Amino acid sequence: MKISARNQIKGSIIEVKPGVVTAKVIIDIGGGNRLSSVITMDSVEELNLKPGDEVVAIIKSTEVMIGKE
Secondary structure (H helix, E strand, O other): OOOOOOEEEEEEEEEEEEOOOEEEEEEEEEOOEEEEEEEEHHHHHHHOOOOOOEEEEEEOHHHOOOOOO
């Protein structure tokens, strides 16, 4: 699969927290770091996402927020 997004982070799914319309997918990206994404339940089902699956988080610049403590 080729895509235009440059920010791609490989990891494995730790947990899928399903909701009515969306699900929160938590990904272990190594080094004690986790990344989470909220996607539709349709996408979870179409991709058959489950804990242990190896995935790639794809981040477009228009979808990234920055926080600072």
